[in-house]
Amino acid sequence: IPAAVAERTDYYVSPEKLGVREKPDNSAFIESVLYRGDQVHILEKRDGWGRISPFYVYNEGGPEVAEWIPMDALLEVPPTITKQERIKTISSYVEGSDDFKQHFDVFIQTTDDLIKEGICLPPDFEELKGWVKSVKYDQDVYFVYCGGLKQANKIYLNVQTGKVFYK
Template identity: 80%
Template sequence: MKKVLMVVLLLVGIALAGGGYYMFYLKPSQDAQQEEQEPEPAAKPVQTEPIPVPEPVPEKTDYYVSPEKLGVREAPNYDAFIESVHYRGDKLHVLEKRDGWGRISPYYVYKENGPEVAEWVPMEALLEVPPTITKQQRIETISKYIEGSDDFKQYFDVFIKTTDDLIKEGICIPLDFEELNGWVRSVTYKEEDVYFVYCGGYKQANKIYLNVQTGKIFYR
């Protein structure tokens, strides 16, 4: 019986020794080999927000005349001939900028093999926003267009209002009044206080009459 017990203890000892060998030596060795064989998972790419690309700022092309009167020249320099004029607040579309000047018309060739010419204005005389014009400033500006009118002081108010209305409505331009120095007394209507101005030409159809008593304009 004693021998049997010793055999049982020996077997138990062998079993414990085998289990310890497996747990503390063989299994760690197998796990290490498995880790070496298994490839590491690939790192996930980091998602980043796309960098916004700013939109290009469109070049400014629309401007407004700042001085009361601006000469339009046929070349980009102050020695060039003045072809026409623009007035304070007029909106101009600039097609090209060169050396401080802005081209506001296409190029023209007036004779065969002649030079190209266009209309130019100095950029320093232009504003990016419409100028603020007070009522008094507007009156002063209109006065300069028609200060040579017959009986100007007597009918100042009606001359100013009618002239301003005709310009705002696009019927006349300031140059129409400047060419006649303002409103001219009509000799046709001798019994009425009627004055006239030509707008857009010198035909009868371009002749605008003003009855200063009623403030009404009419045509013949």
């Protein structure tokens, strides 16, 4: 008797952005977004969809909802993301930055580092469309908010030195 093969449950997101829906239906409300290379754990497969969260009932007697993603948007191994693809992806998050072309390299590197370190998430950059020039400093300093729009969430970048600091 052949040994039972455990069904695969861990996958990786293939498209640049993937909407997470509240039910297994392409017209369902998008709750959140996953990004290329994100790892997901599938709890249940149904009709070409994968459930990635427990079921929730928000109102007593209301419907059960969960987070669902289409299985055809997933890979069994992490996608190979070339340096050029990564630059293009990071660029799309911060292309609305003040003086974007002038400070392209330092904006891309710093944004990538902040995301890889888990300090910022891609939506943090979408809020302000990138780095905003600070009028508070004499030097070339830019800022972004990560994790909320409070002073405590403000991250500064001196583009001359490449140093990140918090005020």
